[in-house]
Amino acid sequence: MSEVTSALFAGAIVLALALHLAWLARRGRNRVLAALAADEAAVRTVIADAADVSDGTAGVITWEGSWSGQRVQLRTIVDTLATRKLPARWLSVSIIEKVAVQATFDMMMRPGSPTTFSNFDHLQHTLPKAPGFPAEAVLRTDRRGTRFPQGIIADHLEPFSEGRAKELLITPGGARIVWLLAEAERARYGVFRQAAFVDARIDPTLVQRLLVSLSELRDAINRSERQAA
Template identity: 30%
Template sequence: MERFDMQLMGIALAVLFLATLGLMHWRDRNALRAERGKLFDACLALFEQHRLTQDAVAWPALAGRYGGHEVHIEPLVDDVAFRKVPSLWLLVTVKRTLPMPGAIDLLARAQNTEFYSPADGLPVRVTTPHAWPRPITIKADRPAAELPLAVLDPHVKRFFADPRAKEMLVTRHGVRMVYQAHAADRGDYLVLRRAVFREARLPAALVKSVLDQAMHVCTDMMKGGVHGQA
């Protein structure tokens, strides 16, 4: 009987231990979700309307209207490159129908690990204009003579002058800019190989700046201009 009681006690302790672990895991997940959910708190007033979506403990994405146009902002963690501190990229998209015959993608400091970029699917490699910041890789679906390089010239020079600017994509559906919002904590990554972004928040000035630049590209594309080399 005593042995049976000991077995029951052991089972009860095991169940209690597993329940405690489950509770801790649930608590930690909720805390992580809540912390990541604050990413856009400081910039929501910028938008005429907005909707936040967040799956489980993922970073939230924002869809809304800015300057009268539909926009989408998606945070994305890039921890693919080995021995490189992970980045939290912002994929900032202004959705607007543009008089653009195809697609052109400009990618800074290409590492061939940019899984979020459509560059690999574009067949034409375009020579980077001499006056543009380097290194920028240009891919498109048509020759340079058919691309609005002259229209894009001032926007490329301004956006990629910032070392945190990563990509500019222009298609008939609008403009997307990719920008580094945060770098992961170096200590956590080097020791534990974890991508930890402590108290990550998006300053309103940063979000406004990237959105405005994308909007200006759209505006100049709508006005049209001389196509060809910048």
């Protein structure tokens, strides 16, 4: 094989490789766009006026809108912290309305490592648990000595019975639940370090369920405070 032929052959291989990589990248972008469109359609099934208000943070998509006369926010977060065994995709569901508490109440399930979605690790005061809270839950607040209606909260923890709900946050400005949508495929992440998720789409039924749970909890806390006043 002449040098010219060898050069042409090598060039053809390089071109073919470049075209294949470009095709893979384009296919990856198309999959991401299709997944985002599917998630947005699912969100709007429950929150008809949901608007994408994402700020460009990598791995985070945020929608805001109204549900049952309340301002709400949905957010998906891809957590790739090195302290996790596998990357995770979380769903954060929030009602952004006033709650009759005087400080932050944060219940985290199995808080073994830091997370990208919560300030739980920065809350310095651990609360004793009243009966009815999961054994794996740890309660913290940002203000020592603050009392919370733990009996009411404990009566509204049904989403935490399945092992996928991770956090319940209650603040004077609202409440949220964080839910594990999926963990990355172990094989692909172990070999290629790619966080690929299977069955990580947003389920409208789940969104509705979590919003109802938060709304009922908020109403119960506010009603109790009004009765005590």
